[in-house]
Amino acid sequence: MKDFIIIGHKAATVPFSLNDLPGAAGRMDILCRCVNAALFLSHDLRRDVRVYLVLKGEPAPPKLICFNGAEVRYLSPDERSAASLIRKALEKNAQDFWTESMPGVSIRKGDFGDLICELNKKIIYLREDGKDIRGKEFGASPDGLLFVLGDHMGLTEDEEKTIEGHGHEIVSVGPLSLHADHCIVLLHNEIDRIEKHI
Amino acid sequence: MKDFIIIGHKAATVPFSLNDLPGAAGRMDILCRCVNAALFLSHDLRRDVRVYLVLKGEPAPPKLICFNGAEVRYLSPDERSAASLIRKALEKNAQDFWTESMPGVSIRKGDFGDLICELNKKIIYLREDGKDIRGKEFGASPDGLLFVLGDHMGLTEDEEKTIEGHGHEIVSVGPLSLHADHCIVLLHNEIDRIEKHI
Numbered sequence: 001m002k003d004f005i006i007i008g009h010k011a012a013t014v015p016f017s018l019n020d021l022p023g024a025a026g027r028m029d030i031l032c033r034c035v036n037a038a039l040f041l042s043h044d045l046r047r048d049v050r051v052y053l054v055l056k057g058e059p060a061p062p063k064l065i066c067f068n069g070a071e072v073r074y075l076s077p078d079e080r081s082a083a084s085l086i087r088k089a090l091e092k093n094a095q096d097f098w099t100e101s102m103p104g105v106s107i108r109k110g111d112f113g114d115l116i117c118e119l120n121k122k123i124i125y126l127r128e129d130g131k132d133i134r135g136k137e138f139g140a141s142p143d144g145l146l147f148v149l150g151d152h153m154g155l156t157e158d159e160e161k162t163i164e165g166h167g168h169e170i171v172s173v174g175p176l177s178l179h180a181d182h183c184i185v186l187l188h189n190e191i192d193r194i195e196k197h198i
Numbered sequence: 199m200k201d202f203i204i205i206g207h208k209a210a211t212v213p214f215s216l217n218d219l220p221g222a223a224g225r226m227d228i229l230c231r232c233v234n235a236a237l238f239l240s241h242d243l244r245r246d247v248r249v250y251l252v253l254k255g256e257p258a259p260p261k262l263i264c265f266n267g268a269e270v271r272y273l274s275p276d277e278r279s280a281a282s283l284i285r286k287a288l289e290k291n292a293q294d295f296w297t298e299s300m301p302g303v304s305i306r307k308g309d310f311g312d313l314i315c316e317l318n319k320k321i322i323y324l325r326e327d328g329k330d331i332r333g334k335e336f337g338a339s340p341d342g343l344l345f346v347l348g349d350h351m352g353l354t355e356d357e358e359k360t361i362e363g364h365g366h367e368i369v370s371v372g373p374l375s376l377h378a379d380h381c382i383v384l385l386h387n388e389i390d391r392i393e394k395h396i
Binding site for chain 1: 216219220231234238239240275276278376
């Protein structure tokens with residue numbers, strides 16, 4: 001299982017309008033594109049991927065939402081489709097444990113630190129000044145991978161400290177600074193090539 | 199200037215609702231994501247890129263729309279933002295020549311064949327069975343590049359014949375079949391690495 005965590009510092013934590021994802025929903029569009037990039041193949045889903053969204057916007061932060069590629073249904077590639085599933089999850093009364101809101105989509109109360117303790121894997125943190133992913137081995141098995149990406153605001157100092165408290169490395173995907181969803185596409189491609197030996 | 203052509207076989211050719219891009223607008227969501235992937239850097243735009251959309255859906259096909267990275271304004275990364283600029287272009291009475299509808303966004307009547315004659319560059323056609331882009335030289339200068347990608351339906355036999363009538367090569371971005379916007383991200387990364395010598 002490959003896990004991706006994306007932190008949405010302004011992402012709404014109550015149901016929001018699907019017609020203003022960048023504004024009123026707190027750059028929810030970024031998170032929706034990350035769901036797409038992490039889960040979609042051309043006419044299929046990546047079943048071995050889970051995407052975790054950390055919603056830190058008002059009025060009820062922090063909340064965690066999980067899309068599990070092995071189980072998710074009713075998800076189309078467009079931003080509005082992912083947003084609609086996130087909104088449905090936010091309609092649930094989030095608890096301290098995971099509750100499924102739709103097949104393959106779950107929500108709980110919790111912050112970034114709770115999540116990385118729960119997943120308990122070595123963290124691969126995407127940052128512009130990190131080591132180039134090309135030629136990396138990604139450990140013995142790519143299945144144990146946990147990638148962490150920020151939204152348009154990057155990660156806060158506190159979030160970086162949380163990462164530093166765990167086994168981690170810092171990597172980058174190329175010479176230019178890119179959106180989180182574009183980074184996910186590049187990470188997948190690198191791992192696809194390793195897995196298919198090309 | 200790097201040019202990308204994406205063919206939308208069902209994409210609406212009159213103004214459409216922004217609330218149903220995949221359905222009533224004929225998978226316009228695919229084209230919007232391609233605009234994003236081709237033009238956006240993290241906090242900047244790729245000024246040396248033009249994106250051409252070929253709209254072949256009802257009721258008034260074919261139409262061509264161009265986003266010019268050097269001039270475009272009022273474009274945000276979300277699908278709805280690109281869709282809104284496409285819709286504005288479709289409000290224009292399209293002619294046989296380019297008309298600007300908003301800064302950096304233009305429209306004309308015309309089909310795929312007209313466009314590749316107008317651009318008059320060697321075509322790089324993305325197809326799953328193409329040659330791997332890694333290690334390719336992309337000619338002496340990446341500036342002369344013209345990439346052609348299909349939507350969820352790929353390219354028709356006729357469109358492939360049009361390509362075959364011009365200088366072209368067929369390339370692929372990796373071992374799995376991916377969405378057009380994901381392919382654009384991978385193409386950009388390859389060229390970025392060549393341009394930055396890493």
